[in-house]
Amino acid sequence: MAEVAYDSASRIFSGNPPVRAVDQLNLDVADGEFLVLVGPSGSGKSTALRMLAGLEDVDEGAIKIGGKDVTNVPPKGRDIAMVFQSYALYPHMTVADNMGFALKLRGVDKGEIKNKVAEAAKMLDLTKYLDRKPKALSGGQRQRVAMGRAIVREPSVFLMDEPLSNLDAKLRVETRANIAALQQRLGTTTIYVTHDQVEAMTMGHRVAVLKDGLLQQCDTPRNLYDRPANAFVAGFMGSPAMNLKTVPLTSEGAKLDGVVVPLSRAALGGASGESLSEVTFGIRPEALGIVPSSEAGMDMTVELVEELGADALVHGAVRIGDSSERFVVRVDGRTPPTLGQNVKVAVRDTSEIHLFHPETGNRLDG
């Protein structure tokens, strides 16, 4: 067990111009923490993980595990275990051999390897399959073997590179919970890479959002959701995505289709400090609601209704200035509006409005 630190670590791929896949990453992960690295593809999240694993060079800065600088230490000497997206199980070895391989290389006594493998297999419900080859296992079982191979090592840090992306949706949800529970039980520092923001929200103690190799924000899932540091994080976290629109700003608030939405003093102050005439206005679908036509609100033409059972997502067009903008509203699943209907949409809770700088994307109320 150990804490992990990225100290202005960069990975630069040669090319013209050189690509900074991971750019000056600073991140401190506490001992026993479950940290999720999330971002769209090409954001550098996997590269960051592979730098920690020692599979990718660190071109600038340093990486520390347990306070020890491991920047130039080969993977072997880092006391880490990694779960790969493809699982990377050794195809010619049985499940038991796969799980015990690292211990065998370390010269651990055979009986002890057997015990440790059996113990991990029991934890992962793999005891029945110990003599099988990976070929004869289902996707979910292979995933568990990959986990088992990491657990048997008893490393100080677990690294997981999208370990659930090859599973079907139901199994993914189930395994997600299992991995989180397992991590809780073992208390091993874990760095987990995913492109799926739901996985990030549900599994991580803290979530680090990356984009183009740059760390956008690293916080608890709650804080990421409630106070995204910039428009990218706001749009990336949460499903469906937050409505993000550029709207004109008046002294009272933001102007949306004739309605002026009052804004918090902090946000207004931030905007006036920069003397902005427009802001990026963000509101989550659940903070919007359909109101009776007598009340004040934006006129929206319903273009699509997605019924999810408990609730429904209403996609529709709202006129802002000269253009028509698409909004998503989360409504009660039992009484959704019909296609083509004109409804009034209002902000239910003004405290759930997020304002961002229209150019830099940074949060305006600090």
Add this chain to the structure above:
Amino acid sequence: MRRFLDRHWYAYAMVLPVVVVVAVLVLYPLVQGVYFTFTDVNEATIANPVLDRPATYEFTGLRNYLNVLSGDSSYGAFWSTLVRTLIWTFGCVFFHYTIGLGLALLLNRQVRGRSLYRVALVLPWAVPAFISAFAWKYMFNAQYGIVNQVLRAVGLPDPVWLGQSDWALVAVVVVNVWLGVPFMMVALLGGLQSIPGDLYEAAEVDGATPWQRFRDITLPGLRSVSSTVVLLGVIWTFNMFAIVYLVAGPNPNTRILVTYAFERFFSGASRDYAVASTYGVLILSVLLVFASVYRRALREQGEVW
């Protein structure tokens, strides 16, 4: 039966030409060859339509087999020739495989000018075998050959390579290794490229040294390719007539089973077709036994993945 034909006549009609061709080109000569082994057919007794001479050879039962398997030197000293053939075969295949694997490993990494090396290393393949055979023959010439010139220059003994000694066998092995390595290299390079890179990364994280990664990832990953190319290599080398005969000629020190069958068939006073056929059938049997034992041994070691 009628209904069966009604339904499937088309399929049978489609495969019929192939069946006929295979029967005429493969099965008929094979059956005839096997039949010859039970007779005393030779140039004097075979039917000769030009001279309008009917066949006069007679059925002799197992006599040819008994003569050959007795190991008598007038029948080609079968057992010692077999031993020489095995030395030749496994010597060649061993060097083919190890050198081919070494080169494939070198070419499987990022090297500058990789495609150039690949072409250069496949070159021996592109040259017609008899040209390379004669080129090597000159290089092995005892007096003027470059091999001996180099050996003399560095003060080593310069044997008469292609004379009546076992050096001749060494020389043909060298030539055949040079010729056979490209095939192994290309096949093994393909095998190496089919091993997923993340297996190496997983092994690296698991703490494997380069040697352990080679032993525990590369070699098992190459198993299916290796088993096939080694089997092919053994069969081809066992029956490699051209190089042995073109480089060393009818030299008893390089005599392997096929070259003796050839000598028996085409040269000598009597052109003994019966004994040559007997050698042919024995070669086929040895290879069949080898192939089945080999496949079984592989299966017992575990499935090829």
